[in-house]
Amino acid sequence: MKFILFANTDWYLYNFRLSTARELQARGVDVVMVSPPGEFGQRFAQHGVRWIPLRMQRASLNPLREAGTLANLVSLLRDERPDLLHSFTLKCAVYGALAARAAKVPAYVNAVTGLGYVFASQRAKARALRPVVSTLMRLALGSERSRVILQNPDDAQAFHSLRLAPPQHIRMIRSSGVDIARFNADGRGSRGEGALRVLLAARLLKEKGVQEFVDASAQLRAEGRDIHFLLAGMPDEGNPSSVTRSDVEAWQAQGLVRWLGHVDDMPALLRDVDVMALPSYYREGVPKSLIEAAACSIALVTTDLPGCREVVTRDGHDGLHVEPRSAASLARVLARLDDDRALLQSLGERARQKALADFDERVVIRRTCEVYDELLPRPLAEAA
Template identity: 45%
Template structure:
C-alpha cells in the first residue's frame, strides 16, 4: 500500500513513529511522512524515508488561513493518491480527515492521543471552544478508524456522541524500544526524583515543586529534577515569573528541554508525573517504567493504565501535593519496594507497551481488524 503518516511536528515522527515506519517499509509498503518543516525532517530523509514538509500552524485560528491549509492537504492527497492515511494530533486529525474525504482516500486512521485543553480544562476559554472542537471532531471522525490510547478517552468522546459513525480501537500508546530503554546501574546512589513534562499547569508542575519542598525538609540530600520546557502557544503554559521563583527556591532543578532522556531515566530513583488532567499513555512514565524505575503518578486517565497502585507504582489524587510528597518519601525510604515496583513496571511495558505489540495492533487497524 501507499501510506501517509501526518503529524504536527517532524520531531514527533522521528521520536515516536520510526519503529512503525520501519515496519511498514520492511513489509514493502510505500511510505510518505508529512509534517511542518523542522530539523528532524532531514534526519528522516537520511534514514531513507520520504519526508515532505507541509506547513500547518499549531495555534492559528484565522478561518481563511485554516481553510487554505485544508485545501493544501487535499491537493497533496489528491496528488499522492494514498491507499491509507494516518493522522496524529488534533489539527492533523481534523484537517487531514476533511482533506482525505475530499480527495477520496479509501481508508483514514486517526490517533487521538489525548483529549487536550478544550475537552479537559474547566476554564471559561475551554468551555467556550469545547462545542466547536466537538463539532469538528464529529465531522472529521465520521467514517474513519479512530485509535485511542486508553479506554477513558474513548468513553469520554463516545459520551459526547462523536464516535457513532466511526470504527473505534484502543491501542495503548505509541510503543517504546524496550531494548534501548532498559535498566542500567546508576553511576551513583543519590536519591533522585525525576519528572519529565511540558511546563503546563495541567502537568502538575506546581504540585511537584510543593512536594519537593516537603520531601526535602526530611530528605535534604534528595534531588528533584524537572525536564521540560514552556509551551507559549498553550493557554496553560506557566508564566516565566513563577518558573523563576521556583528555581530560586532551590528545591527543584529545572533542566529545560533535554535530549538525553534515557540517561536521565536510568540515573533517577523515582519517576513522577503529577498531571491534574488525563493523558493518553504518558511517554515520560513509559520510558521510566521500561528502565525499571518505580513510578509515582496521579490517578487520572492514562497514568492509571500504566501505574497499577501497589504493583507497578503508587497512585495519588491529582492536585494533592501532600499525598505526592508522602508517596515519594515512602519510596525514597524503601529501596526494596522501589526495586519490586520497578521490575513489575518493566514487565508490564514488555507485555503491553513495547514496539512489537503496539505495531502489531496498529497494522490490524490498518487492515480493518476489530478489537
C-alpha cells in the same frame, strides 16, 4: 503503496512514530511524514524517510488561517496521492479526516492520544470550543473509510457518550509502545544509598502537574530532605497551558529543580533516575514517559486518572498514586520512597514486568498494521 503520517509537531513523529515508519518501510510501503516545520524534520532523512513541512499553528483560532491550513493539506494530499493517511492528536485527526475526504484519499486512520486541552480544561476558551470541536469530530470521523485509534478505555467511553465517532470504527491500542531493548534496566543497580533522584519528563504544561512537582520540591527541601528534582522537557509555546521559560529558569535559580531541557538520550538519563513522577490532572492517552521509565525498572508515581491509570493500575503494586493537584500528596509519597528503598526497588521491578507484558512497541505496531489492513484493498506484506 504510500502512507502519510501527519502530526502537529515533527518532534512527536520522530520520537513516537519513527519505529512504525521503519516497520512499514520493511513491508514495502513508501512512508511520508508531514508536520509543521521544526528542528526534528531534517532528521528523517537519516532513516530514509521523506518529510514535508506544512504550515500550521496549533493554537490558532483564526478562521481564515485555519481554512488556509486545511486547503494546503488538501493540496498536499492531492499531490502525494497516498493510499492511507494516519493523523495523530486531536486537531490533526479532524483536519486530516476532512482533508482526506476532500482529496479522495482511500483510507484514513485518526489516532487521538488523549482528548487534550479542549476537553480537559475548564477555562472559558476550552468550554467555548468544545461544542465546535465535537461537531467537527462527528463530521470528520464518521466515514466507512476511516478508523479511530484510542489509547485507553476512559477515552473510548468519552467518545461513546459524546457520540464523537461510530463505536464500530473505534479501536483501542494502549500507548505508542516502547522499545524494550533500548529502554531496559541494564547498568542499574540497587539504589539503596544516596539522594533520591526524581524525574518529571513531559511537555511543560500546567496540567502535567509541573507546578505541583516544583511545590513538592520546596516542601521536602523545607523538611530537610536531600531529594534531587529533575525536569526534562520544554515549554510548549503552541499550548495556552504551557509554563513559561522564565518560570522554569526561576525554579532552577531557586534550587528547586534541575532543568535538563529536551533530552535526546532518554535511556542514558533514566539509568541514573530512581523515580518517574507525573502528577498529571490531564486527559492523557498513555504517557510515554511512564512506559519508558517502567521499561527501565524505575518506580512510578502518578495520578489515578485516564491514561495514567493504564500504567500504574494498582497503588502499591506497579507504582504509587497521588492526589491530583496536590503537591502535599506528591511530597508524602516521595518521602515514603526516600525512606523505603526496598519498596522503591520492588515497584521498579514490577513496572518493568508490566512494560514487557503490555507496552512492547512491536505489539503496538503489529496491532496498528491490523487496523490499516481493515481499510486496505489487500493486507500489508509481512516484513522481510
